[in-house]
Amino acid sequence: MTAETKINLSEQARERLLAAARVVFSENGFQNATVREICRRAEVNIAAINYYFNSKEALFAATLNFEPLLALCKKINQGSICAQERLLDFIHDFLMQLLDEKEFSVQCQFMARELAEPTPVLGKIVQEAIAPIHQFVANLVCEIVGEKINEAELRRCVFSIFGQCMYYRHGQPVIQRLHPKLRYDHREIEAIAKHIGEFSLAGLKQIAQNECP
């Protein structure tokens, strides 16, 4: 058995642990997820979490990956289309990461969880992921409504956009009971993105008129 093979084998437990943790954390949140469930799904002993990582919290931190979210901002900034189109693209891609269960959206779903149920790593998440993405949208809004908008109103515009998007994830337990047939398939997400995009652009235009009549 080569050294490489050994590393692969010994790393298997660690990787299976990470994969299982991503699933269980995103399904149940940090608090409700139990180390026993994670280990059961990863098919490792319960002591493995504290062997490979040092704690449940460190395992949670290790599962975080902000790159897909930040890559989304960079990708959209590269295009040379107008600010309105870029905002529509962002809303679409953001909802895809947030709602599509088939995608690698699990990391993004953590952040949605954190909004409602703060954990000790929330500070890090806000600093490295949420703040940049809020700033990104704030810049887009500035381009759309003009620079003369005041800071408080700009903040509320950003909140209006994120609020609409996040509601579909935060409110899922309620939405599921209100509309049991509703499923977030690809077509539905497209429709949601189209709606929020048009709704928000009209809203922003109204705010811009208020500020500069």
Next chain:
Amino acid sequence: MTAETKINLSEQARERLLAAARVVFSENGFQNATVREICRRAEVNIAAINYYFNSKEALFAATLNFEPLLALCKKINQGSICAQERLLDFIHDFLMQLLDEKEFSVQCQFMARELAEPTPVLGKIVQEAIAPIHQFVANLVCEIVGEKINEAELRRCVFSIFGQCMYYRHGQPVIQRLHPKLRYDHREIEAIAKHIGEFSLAGLKQIAQNECP
């Protein structure tokens, strides 16, 4: 000591328990709230919860009170003003109940919690409070954009309005870290209500144009 006085005294513990439970549940959610903390604040023995109520869950159910929220709908329906104005009034009053800590808004805050962290009584909450209030807003939206809007788009309009409002409560842990100076005083809530109202009316007008060009 009269019989009435005796009842008052014996009911004191029960009432103090309810009052403390409302506070602790709204601050920490159902799961994170502990019976020991509730009893400590109510200054009763830890056995009192299972003596007066039968369980922590039954105590939680007993603290629920949907009347302020439903009264809000009735009050607004009584006015003879146009649908737009009624929607603005609703958003304002709803945000007041949702965000103002000085008001008797504690009951309303439960429902916000439930959105993200479902408990065994969520079904009851959706049926008796959230569904009616969603229907109320849906009716307002119908009046504003015209009856010809299709069901899915109507639902998304309602979600856009509630999403904007709820974000200020759901996102509070994050918002607090993003904007540490931001406080939900009376003036700020008024400003938020004004923003969401204008933003949403413009959004609805745009959706109405799409449906009936």
Next chain:
DNA sequence: TTTACTTTAAAACAAACGTTTGATACACTC
């Protein structure tokens, strides 16, 4: 084979949780 090191395993740990118990004090009825 011996040695040193890494990985796995079962069991137990301490803490926190909601809940229950059994005793005690009290007010009222007969």
Next chain:
DNA sequence: GAGTGTATCAAACGTTTGTTTTAAAGTAAA
């Protein structure tokens, strides 16, 4: 004053939680 039902209390119950321990199994180099 004995008996009855209510209210309160400290203590302990049984579970579940994340974490730790201790020992065994496996692996690679000497």
